[in-house]
Amino acid sequence: MESVFQNETVREILTRYRRIWAIGHAQSVLGWDMEVNMPKEGILERSVAQGELSVLSQEFLLKPEFVELVEKAKSIEGLNEYERGVVRVLDRSIRISRSFPPEFLREMSEVTSQATKAWEEAKKSDDFSKFEPWLDRIIDLAKRAADYLGYEDEPYDALLDMFEEGLTTREVERMFSKLEKELKPLLERIMEEGKVPQSHPLEKERYEREWMEKVNLWILQKFGYPLGIRARLDVSAHPFTTEFGIRDVRITTRYEGYDFRRTILSTVHEFGHALYELQQDERFMFSPIAGGVSLGIHESQSRFWENIVGRSREFAELIHPVLGENLPFMADYTPEDVYLYFNMVRPDFIRTESDVVTYNFHILLRFKLERMMLNEGVKAKDLPELWNDEMENLLGIRPKSYVEGILQDIHWAHGTVGYFPTYSIGTLLAAQFYYHMKRDLNVEEHIANADFGPIKAWLREKVHRYGSISPPKELLKKSIGEELNPDYFIRWVKERYL
Amino acid sequence: MESVFQNETVREILTRYRRIWAIGHAQSVLGWDMEVNMPKEGILERSVAQGELSVLSQEFLLKPEFVELVEKAKSIEGLNEYERGVVRVLDRSIRISRSFPPEFLREMSEVTSQATKAWEEAKKSDDFSKFEPWLDRIIDLAKRAADYLGYEDEPYDALLDMFEEGLTTREVERMFSKLEKELKPLLERIMEEGKVPQSHPLEKERYEREWMEKVNLWILQKFGYPLGIRARLDVSAHPFTTEFGIRDVRITTRYEGYDFRRTILSTVHEFGHALYELQQDERFMFSPIAGGVSLGIHESQSRFWENIVGRSREFAELIHPVLGENLPFMADYTPEDVYLYFNMVRPDFIRTESDVVTYNFHILLRFKLERMMLNEGVKAKDLPELWNDEMENLLGIRPKSYVEGILQDIHWAHGTVGYFPTYSIGTLLAAQFYYHMKRDLNVEEHIANADFGPIKAWLREKVHRYGSISPPKELLKKSIGEELNPDYFIRWVKERYL
Known part of the structure; x- marks a missing residue:
């Protein structure tokens, strides 16, 4: 199966993206297990793990080298539709992620967790x-x-x-x-x-x-x-x-x-x-x-x-x-x-x-x-x-x-x-x-x-x-x-x- | 419950260790799910995710700032037994991890995966x-x-x-x-x-x-x-x-x-x-x-x-x-x-x-x-x-x-x-x-x-x-x-x- 991603910059983006993908995969498995299997007192350790993985994923997405690669790719002419798709999705994720200051995200996370209990x-x-x-x-x-x-x-x-x-x-x-x-x-x-x-x-x-x-x-x-x-x-x-x-x-x-x-x-x-x-x-x-x-x-x-x-x-x-x-x-x-x-x-x-x-x-x-x-x-x-x-x-x-x-x-x-x-x-x-x-x-x-x-x-x-x-x-x-x-x-x- | 970890350096080590812990938690969930639940064709994506998480965990363990903190803690006098335990376990993990060059680990991983099939x-x-x-x-x-x-x-x-x-x-x-x-x-x-x-x-x-x-x-x-x-x-x-x-x-x-x-x-x-x-x-x-x-x-x-x-x-x-x-x-x-x-x-x-x-x-x-x-x-x-x-x-x-x-x-x-x-x-x-x-x-x-x-x-x-x-x-x-x-x-x- 030939890759649909041929551009060198996009390929490098995808290589670096793989760990973000892996963290996402893990977050999904942890989330699914929590709803389907987890013994009820597992919640404390599971929540801490999920919190750490979210921060990690965010860090990798916003790493300056990664953001620069995506910026660079945005101005490349002649990308195919798949490559343009990759750049669009990541650019959007980076933009949304960067919008929120960390203290706002922390507040959001604390308020919503208490609000859910309330x-x-x-x-x-x-x-x-x-x-x-x-x-x-x-x-x-x-x-x-x-x-x-x-x-x-x-x-x-x-x-x-x-x-x-x-x-x-x-x-x-x-x-x-x-x-x-x-x-x-x-x-x-x-x-x-x-x-x-x-x-x-x-x-x-x-x-x-x-x-x-x-x-x-x-x-x-x-x-x-x-x-x-x-x-x-x-x-x-x-x-x-x-x-x-x-x-x-x-x-x-x-x-x-x-x-x-x-x-x-x-x-x-x-x-x-x-x-x-x-x-x-x-x-x-x-x-x-x-x-x-x-x-x-x-x-x-x-x-x-x-x-x-x-x-x-x-x-x-x-x-x-x-x-x-x-x-x-x-x-x-x-x-x-x-x-x-x-x-x-x-x-x-x-x-x-x-x-x-x-x-x-x-x-x-x-x-x-x-x-x-x-x-x-x-x-x-x-x-x-x-x-x-x-x-x-x-x-x-x-x-x-x-x-x-x-x-x-x-x-x-x-x-x-x-x-x-x-x-x-x-x-x-x-x-x-x-x-x-x-x-x-x-x-x-x-x-x-x-x-x-x-x-x-x-x-x-x-x-x-x-x-x-x-x-x-x-x-x-x-x-x-x-x-x-x-x-x-x-x-x-x-x-x-x- | 009062913390058994009082020393500042050890506490900082543990704060940084938390993401390594979280990755370990995720690896365990992924491993358990693979043996107990995973549909059989899920293996490709699961293996890639596990591989990425291993590399990540290793990277965090061997980050110079982290290794330096552990080194520093080794020479602190008067740590309690819990703190000494933390330092010993991490020092040992770092030592074992650092022993193997990356190309050796890659060879090990490739050979054992093919050897298992054979x-x-x-x-x-x-x-x-x-x-x-x-x-x-x-x-x-x-x-x-x-x-x-x-x-x-x-x-x-x-x-x-x-x-x-x-x-x-x-x-x-x-x-x-x-x-x-x-x-x-x-x-x-x-x-x-x-x-x-x-x-x-x-x-x-x-x-x-x-x-x-x-x-x-x-x-x-x-x-x-x-x-x-x-x-x-x-x-x-x-x-x-x-x-x-x-x-x-x-x-x-x-x-x-x-x-x-x-x-x-x-x-x-x-x-x-x-x-x-x-x-x-x-x-x-x-x-x-x-x-x-x-x-x-x-x-x-x-x-x-x-x-x-x-x-x-x-x-x-x-x-x-x-x-x-x-x-x-x-x-x-x-x-x-x-x-x-x-x-x-x-x-x-x-x-x-x-x-x-x-x-x-x-x-x-x-x-x-x-x-x-x-x-x-x-x-x-x-x-x-x-x-x-x-x-x-x-x-x-x-x-x-x-x-x-x-x-x-x-x-x-x-x-x-x-x-x-x-x-x-x-x-x-x-x-x-x-x-x-x-x-x-x-x-x-x-x-x-x-x-x-x-x-x-x-x-x-x-x-x-x-x-x-x-x-x-x-x-x-x-x-x-x-x-x-x-x-x-x-x-x-x-x-x-x-």
Whole structure:
């Protein structure tokens, strides 16, 4: 396999980058092990190790010789697209890393670690006052982070860009104003017309973990997930995907013992993330362009498998027999039941419990609040009321507790502000990719036949093979020749739910 | 908890050492994951990551500022024993690391990685010629390693010291000449008298993995192994123990499906290693004196639990009921059967299948051959014959294949020469600790009552709490007031088997 990296300077960059890659590999393994295996009192030593590795990685990234090489490479003419990708990704990482003074990073790390504990306490006792002072400090940190990073229009731009390269507040606002305008009446019609139900008896059926393990493994096997060869499926409190490289990608799922849809759709969702990493070009191995380019694009892949494949009628029919074999109560339910159960639509207080249609309102709410925090001097004490008002405005329901409202997500406690919009971007893009795929493939027929090869090949060709060569917007142009367009998602909702 | 490290220079050393510690932590997690979880094609990226981390760790250890601090600390008067321990351990690591030129380490790494593949091939086809040229290169590397390290009397001293600080060839020779002289006639008498059998029908009984999992968990629970809190039990091809710190220690076992003694004694053996790490003084956390001091002392802990506890009559009685609950065939066997089955004595070609009495002859054989490789210009081609002759001399049996003889161990393929004697040292010390413990405790009664607390407390007080403060010989003086003495083991064999 000939290297795609021919330029001498880029090759030297990559040689030096290898230790940063190795530290990243180790950090991923340590993180995965912490969620999946670690005995609980291992946390102290693990946290110290992770902290040291972060500092180390940062030091190597910002070493003057390394930064100079990247600077030098930026001005070289005639680099190929892979080499330019390497330079772009590293230049961006260096820029972001250099923005923050060490004392700011230390403060961030201390505040978020204490804020996370406070949030856990607050959530447990449904007492917002325990979290409130920490949230104020986090709002302050987010503002300062935006200032350090710099921005043109407004501070929120700086934070968005950290999670989705090149994304602006104006674009997110445009996307959401369209969504809000179109989805609100749509949601009302969906609820009225009742083509899909608001609840289903299958929600209440209880299962043994071993039953659903078999079903999940069956599904992953049909998807061609290379279990034991290049991949794993494990269990953790919150499902996630991690990659240690191109040849070792791991997903987790969860088993609550009821509402089996959750474990299936989690598994299918994480499979979508995993596939993106597994289908990377192996020539990018050990380089910074190996791996998914952004959170939004990554989420488009997981949502594609969750919403387009996992919630399709064909998928419900495909898995009905294996459900029947493993879940005794399935004798009473048809494939149509499975389909309806997977496609219920009803306003819910909790984002992670939400259906495909109402989900975006949850993100919109958080986007509005985060922007207010940064722009309008909103204080933590104002937020619960603002949250509840906005929830009532968007979904017509008003939380009766903090846990149903502002205390539900861990993101802010982690200091993560500006991340939520990528969830919606992924959801919209999944539908957009779907309609493009339909021009080339009979998607439903392939799902019905458990013939996922062509779908995977299409995603590889259109998205995965680019790795992180180009920033998300350019990737979309190369891939489908257009930018993010919410119309596809709205069309999909109409076709599916009306 | 007040720090035991008060000296400013030592504190600065420890601050800088923390990143070396963190890299070590990561290397251990990566290594454990590779044996226990890694999908098979993850090997390429994992090896590269491990290689980079090794180089990094070495670089930090040999950084001039770090080395200077350690040098400075060496001449400080009035350091306490903990501080002196830190300086000694780091000074030794630096000295060993600096002995080898980078090109030698690279050659070692390349040769051993190819030699390991060649050994696997050779073993699979019972064809020594595939391994022979690699073994010659490994003999050459071992000689050069000894030269780089330096020695007083003979090259083998240098290699021994790497694995067991301060151990000399002369001491090993003295130990083995005593063992050979005493154990040979003893073995004959044991076989003649037949107080323990040479085989037992329980060897052939087959089991389901779940049955023995339950038994192993029951035993570990009786031992007070903090499963899920500070410890784990997993499965791997070759059982091992690893520690990621004092609060996260993991052992593995194996399930062959027959001869259940193996999985129990493996688990009990690894528990002994784990306990040594779990009972470290928490004040040593993140420092180089946390953790077992040497391979020989470590093996004494695992052998104590395996031989003294696991092979005792009281232990056989203790576990007989739980065996009965989980193994249907146990209805036909008494506690006495379990005891005899765990204590069979018979010459075997394979070291890892050997009983307590013949085990040391296997080590002696390897010691003789390794010393010849270094001193007498013996070539790889001569070794199979030398092996077989010595096996016949020691145990009266002659291997009929390479697999039964020289190809059985992986150690040489890994470039590990000088390691084997630590196995015997551990075996002998286990008995020595036992007789010392008997002065303070009624060991058998505690085992019979599953009251392991006092035994664990004794080991903590006499061995574990010292961490790596003192080199092994000094540790023994502090602990039991005498040096390694094979007489205890010989006495134990007589009392047990005659």
